[in-house]
Amino acid sequence: MSKRLSVVMIAKNAADLLPDCLASVAWADEIVLLDSGSSDNTLEVARAAGAKVFIDTDWQGYGIQRQRAQSFATGDYVLMIDTDERVTPELQQSLQSVLASPKPGAVYSIARRNYFLGRFMRHSGWYPDRVMRLYERERYQYNSNLVHESLECVNAEVINLQGDLRHLTCRDFASFQRKQLSYATAWAQERHQRGKKASIAGIFAHTLGAFLKTLVLRAGILDGKQGWLLAVVNAQYTFNKYTELWALNRGYSEKA
Incomplete structure (x- = not known):
């Protein structure tokens, strides 16, 4: 039986970014969004797309906020993404293949293609810019860093997935x-x-x-x-x- 996937994200004032982001993961078993105090209609956009929305305005850094967001997830696996990221069709296929036949204990690395002033970069350290974003919910979580947080998965086997995660790093x-x-x-x-x-x-x-x-x-x-x-x-x-x-x-x- 295929494992259940929870897409987890943290957000604040991301109403303009959310529609495309949520559409790219609409196939997931659940989408969990933790808002840190938006003043736009982020919450409404997320709920309209079927996401489970939670609020926590006690900001203590990106790492802790991701931990809190993950605590609301119920899937076997977590895909942690940001509101300015989009899962490509090729990456979706790779993710679904993993869920159909996962390797216990492994974490999965995804190549990000970063956008900078009108161009998806191919060099400059911005591609493939691999990040570990797919993992077992009950086994792993993010560290507590204020910024540049990362997944705590020492000694875990890391498997590279095919397909890109498009990241709108710098539109403005x-x-x-x-x-x-x-x-x-x-x-x-x-x-x-x-x-x-x-x-x-x-x-x-x-x-x-x-x-x-x-x-x-x-x-x-x-x-x-x-x-x-x-x-x-x-x-x-x-x-x-x-x-x-x-x-x-x-x-x-x-x-x-």
């Missing part, structure tokens, strides 16, 4: 930049709490390294104009992370 540059800044801030706060330090030399070394890594080591130059722009964006993001950590170390970014 201003919104993308705001999101990147919030990620950088959360990253710095988490590292600061763990006693990590940053120096001026380290800030610039990491920033330059991020630019060269994207453009040269990850062949971003083959992505044309977008590859060059993404290299700068990654360098900027890295600069923001380490500068905020440096400021926190010295008490320059403490809340009044």
Whole structure:
């Protein structure tokens, strides 16, 4: 008998993204959406599509919010996706094949194809950008990181699936930049709490390294104009992370 699948997602003010996302997983046994306090009609859109909707506005980071969302799922397997992601038909076939004949204990890696300023990137470290998103609900869950959370599955066998998860990473540059800044801030706060330090030399070394890594080591130059722009964006993001950590170390970014 095929295993039941719960598609699980967290959301906030994603009404414009949800219709295509939900349509791409409408074949799943259930869709669980945990909202963190939307002011648009995210809840209405989700319910109209048949999703099970829950609300928790006590935001403690992406990792904990994903744990909470998963707690509402009832399927044998969880497919964790974001509202700006879409399951392609080829990936759907791969997922259904796994559910029909899963390998106990294994987790499944999915290639994300990331969209940046009018182009689905093929290099720059943004493809295949594999993420572990399909797993047994009762065996695994996400860690508690504030940002850049990941699945806790040490020593698990990882199986690569065919088909892409399309990710609308950057449709609107201003919104993308705001999101990147919030990620950088959360990253710095988490590292600061763990006693990590940053120096001026380290800030610039990491920033330059991020630019060269994207453009040269990850062949971003083959992505044309977008590859060059993404290299700068990654360098900027890295600069923001380490500068905020440096400021926190010295008490320059403490809340009044």
